[in-house]
Amino acid sequence: MTDCNNSMAPNDEELLSYALDDEPLPREKEGHLAYCFICQQRLDDYKRTHAYLLTRLYRTQCPSATMLNYYCADLLAMDQVPSIESHLHACPLCANEVAMIRQTLANFDPFPPEDEASAMPITARHIIASPVPQRRTSAAARSIIREGEWSQQYRAEALGILLQFSYSSNGDNLLLGVFSNGYVVSETNTCEGIVVDLYRAVDFQLMQGLARPSSPSQQHSTMPLQITQIDDLGNIVFNAIPGGKYTMVVHLPDCDVIIEDLTIS
Amino acid sequence: MGISMENSPREMSLTSLAHRSFEEMSKYRRKEPSDDRYCLEIVRRAVLQGDDEAWTVLYRQFSENLRLWFRRHPWKDMVLQYEQEEHYVDLAFERFWKSVRKQELSFTTLAAAMSYLHMCLNCSVMDMVRDGTRPKEAPLPDYTQANAPEPLVEDLYHENEVWEAMERLLPNDKEKRLAYLHFHCNLKAREIMQFCPGEFGSEHEIYRLKRNVIDRLIRNKDKFLWRLGGSES
Numbered sequence: 473m474t475d476c477n478n479s480m481a482p483n484d485e486e487l488l489s490y491a492l493d494d495e496p497l498p499r500e501k502e503g504h505l506a507y508c509f510i511c512q513q514r515l516d517d518y519k520r521t522h523a524y525l526l527t528r529l530y531r532t533q534c535p536s537a538t539m540l541n542y543y544c545a546d547l548l549a550m551d552q553v554p555s556i557e558s559h560l561h562a563c564p565l566c567a568n569e570v571a572m573i574r575q576t577l578a579n580f581d582p583f584p585p586e587d588e589a590s591a592m593p594i595t596a597r598h599i600i601a602s603p604v605p606q607r608r609t610s611a612a613a614r615s616i617i618r619e620g621e622w623s624q625q626y627r628a629e630a631l632g633i634l635l636q637f638s639y640s641s642n643g644d645n646l647l648l649g650v651f652s653n654g655y656v657v658s659e660t661n662t663c664e665g666i667v668v669d670l671y672r673a674v675d676f677q678l679m680q681g682l683a684r685p686s687s688p689s690q691q692h693s694t695m696p697l698q699i700t701q702i703d704d705l706g707n708i709v710f711n712a713i714p715g716g717k718y719t720m721v722v723h724l725p726d727c728d729v730i731i732e733d734l735t736i737s
Numbered sequence: 738m739g740i741s742m743e744n745s746p747r748e749m750s751l752t753s754l755a756h757r758s759f760e761e762m763s764k765y766r767r768k769e770p771s772d773d774r775y776c777l778e779i780v781r782r783a784v785l786q787g788d789d790e791a792w793t794v795l796y797r798q799f800s801e802n803l804r805l806w807f808r809r810h811p812w813k814d815m816v817l818q819y820e821q822e823e824h825y826v827d828l829a830f831e832r833f834w835k836s837v838r839k840q841e842l843s844f845t846t847l848a849a850a851m852s853y854l855h856m857c858l859n860c861s862v863m864d865m866v867r868d869g870t871r872p873k874e875a876p877l878p879d880y881t882q883a884n885a886p887e888p889l890v891e892d893l894y895h896e897n898e899v900w901e902a903m904e905r906l907l908p909n910d911k912e913k914r915l916a917y918l919h920f921h922c923n924l925k926a927r928e929i930m931q932f933c934p935g936e937f938g939s940e941h942e943i944y945r946l947k948r949n950v951i952d953r954l955i956r957n958k959d960k961f962l963w964r965l966g967g968s969e970s
């Protein structure tokens with residue numbers, strides 16, 4: 473590929489992020505691109521190659537929706553399971569679909585109540601968890617808490633939530649959640665199996681205001697960063713979370729509980 | 738003589754079946770012991786025997802459930818931008834009809850039949866999301882303009898071959914993985930950092946690898962396209 477020697481020419485990485493991911497170019501480089509035929513050609517090559525490969529490859533290795541549903545319902549033949557599982561390990565899109573299927577299976581009610589609420593937009597059925605005011609931490613307790621670690625209690629109607637952010641011995645971070653019962657989920661009266669999503673705060677806002685994805689990849693920005701399920705002891709764990717602001721969504725059977733303003737340092 | 742014909746659902750008229758089925762479903766809804774046979778007989782006649790009137794009864798009995806399931810579906814808002822609720826209900830029924838017929842499934846409980854119908858709804862929603870996010874068809878890249886390769890692969894390519902050809906051209910696992918996440922999953926660099934934590938050091942590394950991948954593919958375009966075409970030897 474011919475390279476442009478102009479000092480204002482965007483480098484390959486800049487051009488790729490501009491062409492494929494809609495990231496902005498520095499102003500002076502954008503100015504250069506506007507008149508430089510060589511750089512325009514390079515941009516065009518990148519765009520065309522990417523678009524061509526994308527249309528030929530997009531999700532071609534993914535199992536069908538039916539296969540993933542069969543997999544989640546344990547209806548697959550034994551010999552089909554390993555290939556699905558190795559695909560799920562590789563493909564974040566299918567992993568996201570499987571999390572959704574498991575969520576619908578866990579919440580499946582053959583005769584859901586015919587209430588008005590179920591017909592309302594999902595946002596109208598959100599409860600924002602309110603933080604429970606904390607007592608001041610003693611100096612002794614503060615000394616064992618590392619910089620950036622925190623713990624906070626929340627309440628959302630009958631559901632009590634304790635979130636603790638800390639670092640493990642190898643330096644990875646860890647967000648632990650403990651869900652206290654009180655919310656009657658089923659006859660067994662536990663929170664087990666309830667799906668909990670961790671979104672980047674910006675993605676969550678994007679999803680809430682999302683009217684219509686303008687690009688194919690915009691949908692992916694509305695996926696949670698991590699998804700888990702409450703275990704039989706009422707606990708969840710998220711780990712190795714990149715720094716930033718987060719929003720947690722707890723998918724109770726009839727509404728979503730939202731926990732805002734989680735800071736991961 | 739004392740045995741009522743009504744006890745054998747196979748012998749019953751559709752009207753009586755529909756009536757009994759409705760009663761038993763109401764019991765099931767109230768979590769009281771219920772007899773599934775009437776409802777399952779309607780499913781059998783509607784799907785396996787292709788009885789249109791039985792299908793109408795089946796549709797009437799389950800369409801409300803499907804509507805309520807759809808309204809509680811976590812991806813409901815995402816798919817409502819493409820089609821209305823009724824569309825997904827109809828697709829679920831259609832899928833149910835086709836798969837039960839094709840696989841000659843016979844359900845032993847009402848719960849199993851309803852779970853299967855629910856699964857059909859899930860599939861319809863997922864397929865719509867997959868279709869909606871699929872990139873639009875792009876023409877073959879025209880790298881050199883003057884002697885551009887003929888679009889010979891358009892009708893010949895096989896999806897797996899495209900992937901395999903690309904895999905063979907990429908020398909290491911990291912480039913293969915990146916190509917997979919970019920071209921197969923259509924994830925942007927920022928999204929790769931989010932959804933695959935720990936796999937790549939930074940967005941900068943992702944762009945550097947991606948440049949290598951794209952340059953390599955462009956450099957090897959003849960081999961690559963030949964492999965795609967498969968017939969141009």
Ligand SMILES: [Zn+2]
Nearest residue numbers: 476481508511
């Ligand atoms: Zn230039």
Ligand SMILES: [Zn+2]
Nearest residue numbers: 534563565566
């Ligand atoms: Zn996949």
